[in-house]
Amino acid sequence: MSSSSPQPAHVIVMGVSGTGKSSVAEALARELGTRFVEGDALHPEANVRKMAAGTPLTDADRWPWLDLIVAAMRREAQEGNALVVTCSALKRSYRDVLADSGAVTVFVHLSGSRELISSRLGGREGHFFPQALLDSQLDTLEPLGPDENGFAVDVAAPLDEELREIMRRLPDHVGARPDAGPDAARPHREAAARSEAAARPEGAADRAADR
Numbered sequence: 039m040s041s042s043s044p045q046p047a048h049v050i051v052m053g054v055s056g057t058g059k060s061s062v063a064e065a066l067a068r069e070l071g072t073r074f075v076e077g078d079a080l081h082p083e084a085n086v087r088k089m090a091a092g093t094p095l096t097d098a099d100r101w102p103w104l105d106l107i108v109a110a111m112r113r114e115a116q117e118g119n120a121l122v123v124t125c126s127a128l129k130r131s132y133r134d135v136l137a138d139s140g141a142v143t144v145f146v147h148l149s150g151s152r153e154l155i156s157s158r159l160g161g162r163e164g165h166f167f168p169q170a171l172l173d174s175q176l177d178t179l180e181p182l183g184p185d186e187n188g189f190a191v192d193v194a195a196p197l198d199e200e201l202r203e204i205m206r207r208l209p210d211h212v213g214a215r216p217d218a219g220p221d222a223a224r225p226h227r228e229a230a231a232r233s234e235a236a237a238r239p240e241g242a243a244d245r246a247a248d249r
């Protein structure tokens with residue numbers, strides 16, 4: 039792999055419904071300049087109907103959906119493209135399948151209290167997912183294990199802070215993988231530096247440089 043074309047690295051923004059996956063992933067893809075795939079859009083129609091009717095999905099319902107997501111990640115990796123993907127990825131067994139994506143894969147777990155998530159779901163309009171299913175999602179959730187490539191972020195922070203934290207932490211998780219090329223984390227480090235600079239009050243960088 040040449041140093042001008044680092045190996046792609048996919049980011050999966052995971053967590054129970056209402057933690058902000060779509061909001062965070064869309065902004066993250068913009069910051070990183072990569073494509074964004076909304077995992078919910080790949081659910082078979084029967085899954086959407088089931089959730090809308092208030093019935094939690096089973097493993098059997100989720101496997102075909104997870105297969106579609108990992109197939110999209112593999113396709114893009116073959117083309118040399120990285121993706122930011124939203125997927126609840128609630129169980130370790132699901133993530134083991136998703137991580138086999140043909141590229142370095144980093145999981146960003148959006149995590150928060152039941153009360154906070156429930157109030158955000160309550161404030162959301164026009165979405166098929168009923169607030170009542172939140173408890174089943176929380177019961178099913180298996181947090182990231184220490185041997186998984188990813189990290190958790192607290193969703194109590196405002197969206198822009200959450201995003202900056204993710205941008206700061208991402209490069210280490212991209213670069214640390216044995217399957218990462220020597221330059222895999224370079225675009226992430228550059229994007230993180232741009233995002234830090236943009237978040238500073240105007241002129242702060244210049245004043246700091248003068249001191």
Ligand SMILES: Nc1ncnc2c1ncn2[C@@H]1O[C@H](COP(=O)(O)OP(=O)(O)OP(=O)(O)O)[C@@H](O)[C@H]1O
Binds near residue numbers: 058124159
């Ligand atoms: N950090 C935040 N601070 C305040 N509100 C937020 C934050 N993150 C997300 N939200 C709001 O919370 C609600 C849920 O967010 P979003 O729809 O992105 O969650 P989601 O995890 O994608 O949900 P689902 O899996 O059900 O599609 C939205 O109304 C969104 O605007």
Ligand SMILES: O=C(O)[C@H](O)[C@@H](O)[C@H](O)[C@H](O)CO
Binds near residue numbers: 056078100125126127
């Ligand atoms: O694994 C699942 O049970 C589903 O993926 C749900 O998490 C929904 O897709 C989503 O969160 C609703 O918007």
